[in-house]
Amino acid sequence: MGEAANDTVRLLWGPPAKPTRGPKPALSLERIAAAGVEVADAEGLAAVSMQKVAGLLDFTKMSLYRYVPGKAELVALMVESAVDEPPAPADGADWREQLTAWAHHLAESFDRHPWLLDATVGPRVLGPRELSWLERVVAALDGHGLTGPERMDAAVLLAGHVREIAGQSRAAGPAGSPEAELLAALGTVVRQHADRFPAVAAAMADPNGRDQALHFGLERILDGLAALIARRTRHP
Amino acid sequence: MGEAANDTVRLLWGPPAKPTRGPKPALSLERIAAAGVEVADAEGLAAVSMQKVAGLLDFTKMSLYRYVPGKAELVALMVESAVDEPPAPADGADWREQLTAWAHHLAESFDRHPWLLDATVGPRVLGPRELSWLERVVAALDGHGLTGPERMDAAVLLAGHVREIAGQSRAAGPAGSPEAELLAALGTVVRQHADRFPAVAAAMADPNGRDQALHFGLERILDGLAALIARRTRHP
DNA sequence: ACAAACAGTGTCCGCCAGACACAGTTTCCA
DNA sequence: TGGAAACTGTGTCTGGCGGACACTGTTTGT
Numbered sequence: 001m002g003e004a005a006n007d008t009v010r011l012l013w014g015p016p017a018k019p020t021r022g023p024k025p026a027l028s029l030e031r032i033a034a035a036g037v038e039v040a041d042a043e044g045l046a047a048v049s050m051q052k053v054a055g056l057l058d059f060t061k062m063s064l065y066r067y068v069p070g071k072a073e074l075v076a077l078m079v080e081s082a083v084d085e086p087p088a089p090a091d092g093a094d095w096r097e098q099l100t101a102w103a104h105h106l107a108e109s110f111d112r113h114p115w116l117l118d119a120t121v122g123p124r125v126l127g128p129r130e131l132s133w134l135e136r137v138v139a140a141l142d143g144h145g146l147t148g149p150e151r152m153d154a155a156v157l158l159a160g161h162v163r164e165i166a167g168q169s170r171a172a173g174p175a176g177s178p179e180a181e182l183l184a185a186l187g188t189v190v191r192q193h194a195d196r197f198p199a200v201a202a203a204m205a206d207p208n209g210r211d212q213a214l215h216f217g218l219e220r221i222l223d224g225l226a227a228l229i230a231r232r233t234r235h236p
Numbered sequence: 237m238g239e240a241a242n243d244t245v246r247l248l249w250g251p252p253a254k255p256t257r258g259p260k261p262a263l264s265l266e267r268i269a270a271a272g273v274e275v276a277d278a279e280g281l282a283a284v285s286m287q288k289v290a291g292l293l294d295f296t297k298m299s300l301y302r303y304v305p306g307k308a309e310l311v312a313l314m315v316e317s318a319v320d321e322p323p324a325p326a327d328g329a330d331w332r333e334q335l336t337a338w339a340h341h342l343a344e345s346f347d348r349h350p351w352l353l354d355a356t357v358g359p360r361v362l363g364p365r366e367l368s369w370l371e372r373v374v375a376a377l378d379g380h381g382l383t384g385p386e387r388m389d390a391a392v393l394l395a396g397h398v399r400e401i402a403g404q405s406r407a408a409g410p411a412g413s414p415e416a417e418l419l420a421a422l423g424t425v426v427r428q429h430a431d432r433f434p435a436v437a438a439a440m441a442d443p444n445g446r447d448q449a450l451h452f453g454l455e456r457i458l459d460g461l462a463a464l465i466a467r468r469t470r471h472p
Numbered sequence: 473a474c475a476a477a478c479a480g481t482g483t484c485c486g487c488c489a490g491a492c493a494c495a496g497t498t499t500c501c502a
Numbered sequence: 503t504g505g506a507a508a509c510t511g512t513g514t515c516t517g518g519c520g521g522a523c524a525c526t527g528t529t530t531g532t
Contacts, residue, residue, distance in 0.1 A: 004414065005414070005417045005418050005420075005421040006421070008421075009421050009424075009425060013425055013429075020477085020478095020529095020530070020531080021476065021477040021478060021529065021530050021531070022476090022477050022478025022479065022528070022529055022530075023477095023478060023479050023480085023527085023528045023529055023530095024478095024479085024528095024529080025478090025479065025480095026479075026480080027479095049518080049519065049520085050519080050520070050521085051518080051519080051520095059480075059481095060480070060481055060482080061520090061521095062480075062481065062482080062521085062522095063479075063480050063481075065520095065521075065522095066478085066479060066480070070520075070521075071519095071520065071521090117357070117358075118357070118358075121353070121354070121357065121403065122353075122354075122403065122406070122407065123406065123407035123409065123415040123418045123419065124418060125418055125421055125422050125425070126422060126425075128429075128432075131425075131426070131429075131433055131436065132432070132433070134433075134436055135432075135433045135434075135435050135436050138435040138436050138438075138439045139434075139435035142435055148438060148439035148440065148441050148442060149439070149442065149448065149449075149452075150452060151435070151439045152436075152439045152440065153448070153449045153452040153453060154452070154453075154456070156400060156401070156404060156449065156453070157397060157400070157452070157453040157456060157457075159400075160396055160397055160399070160400030160401075160453075161393060161396055161397070163396070163400065164392060164393075164395075164396030164399065164400070165392070165396075167357065167358065168392060170358070170359065171358065171359035173359065178240065178241070178359075179359040181241045182241050182359045182360060182361055183359065184241075185241040185242070185244075185245050185361055186361050186362060188245075189245060189249055189361070189362075189367075190367070193249075193364075193367075196364075196368070196371075197367055197368070197370075197371045198371075198375075199371050199374040199375035199378055199387070200367065200370055200371050200374050200388075202374075202384060203374045203384035203385070203387045203388045204384065204388065205384050206384060206385065212385065212389070213385075213389045213392060216385075216386060216389040216390070216393070217389060217390075217392070217393040217396075219460070219464075220390070220393060220457055220460030220461055220463075220464065221393075221456055221457060221460055222460070223459065223460035223463045223464070224455070224456030224457055224458070224459035224460035224463075225456055227456075227459045227460075227463065228455075228456065228459070256498095256499070256500080256508085256509095257498065257499045257500070257507070257508040257509060258497070258498055258499075258507090258508050258509025258510060259496080259497045259498055259508095259509060259510045259511085260497095260498085260509095260510085261509090261510070261511095262510080262511080285487080285488065285489085286488080286489070286490085287487080287488080287489095295511075295512095296511070296512055296513080297488095297489090297490095298490085298491095298511075298512065298513080299510075299511050299512075301489095301490075301491095302509085302510060302511070306489075306490075307488095307489065307490095
């Protein structure tokens with residue numbers, strides 16, 4: 001079994017190891033994760049280094065290694081610390097209303113902590129909080145004729161859309177930011193080469209807000225799911 | 237105007253600068269990008285450093301800076317070099333067939349160069365090849381009653397889904413790989429905590445293949461788009 | 473009392489991106 | 503024809519990164 005995977009699982013899921021001898025630890029996983037989140041919120045995930053996190057706590061960077069095996073595990077803890085509990089399903093809400101609320105709450109999480117986009121790419125072990133988000137979606141789709149894999153695929157589809165839109169929205173950025181300049185540069189390029197990209201140039205004429213884009217894709221996905229559910233419940 | 241944005245635009249779109257004096261350059265942007273792609277294909281994007289790329293070409297790392305302002309621009313060139321031309325729309329194919337083929341071709345690109353997932357996150361300037369992929373989708377949706385922003389949103393929705401599935405598929409990895417261990421560890425965790433995550437545990441009982449997941453989300457999205465198009469063309 | 477276990481630190485290594493000064497080469501122009 | 507200018511590739515240096523390791527001091531069970 002892989003060591004890294006085991007370490008991460010123990011940190012995220014395992015019991016808070018209880019040694020007895022030696023001095024009491026002055027730090028805790030919670031404080032370390034919170035400090036990491038603070039750095040990432042302020043300067044982005046790339047700015048999170050052992051030095052900076054330790055400095056924020058008035059410790060040396062090597063002391064952090066007494067609590068965390070490496071930076072990857074620190075980031076995993078930061079994610080679990082930054083992610084909220086998923087919203088409780090409203091009373092009497094059907095699956096569509098539940099998924100809509102879920103998607104908007106998830107989008108707000110990404111909005112509060114944009115670095116979550118960078119921290120949650122690639123293969124990794126999900127923590128309890130993250131997994132409970134997944135649980136909500138799958139549970140909301142229970143009992144509508146979808147198979148297990150289909151429910152998981154639907155959850156991935158939904159989460160993926162929110163992720164993508166969050167990335168787009170981050171790309172816009174505040175006015176005057178480097179992100180906004182990139183977007184402006186891209187617009188200029190498209191306009192200059194409008195002959196080669198007529199459809200994009202035409203479609204980009206009046207840009208869309210983030211909320212519009214999130215809403216548009218969400219409605220398409222939910223319409224598609226509704227069509228499948230209708231077929232399945234008609235022919236059970 | 238931002239310097240970085242300008243540099244990238246010039247490299248990706250600008251004319252191949254034509255100086256006259258001094259020694260002829262021994263390298264070219266094409267060779268450098270190709271070397272970078274070679275490293276990324278073999279060891280991932282994280283392994284791409286100026287040292288390694290230059291070493292592969294038997295040059296020192298500093299010589300690369302004569303061609304490329306920095307690593308970010310090198311990665312942008314690598315992306316443009318690795319991305320294929322988008323598939324030509326088949327004769328007589330309707331929008332749904334065109335988008336289906338497009339999505340599968342895009343998925344194959346991500347499959348050939350998994351590091352494209354890491355290289356195409358966040359705000360950045362698109363190159364000509366990448367933009368022509370976008371062009372295909374938007375053009376395929378022309379003339380079906382969708383507004384410009386809606387066509388762009390649909391393209392983002394589609395591309396986002398393919399991206400997400402590509403990430404999932406990479407997370408699976410070959411048997412025995414660290415990625416597979418992570419996935420196995422996650423499965424173990426879910427099974428151990430099945431009481432807290434009953435829906436996920438049940439849905440994960442028999443896992444789904446990547447092709448299934450790609451197909452599932454794609455059909456949902458296309459069904460959703462079809463519903464919108466039907467509404468728009470009925471009430472024009 | 474003493475040894476084991478543990479916490480925090482300082483030092484070291486290798487790797488990274490990039491700034492800068494330098495030597496060698498080519499070309500334009502006076 | 504002889505600079506001078508422009509350009510290429512290189513060596514050196516800095517600051518930062520993740521992490522290994524040895525060390526000191528502290529706490530606790532035997």
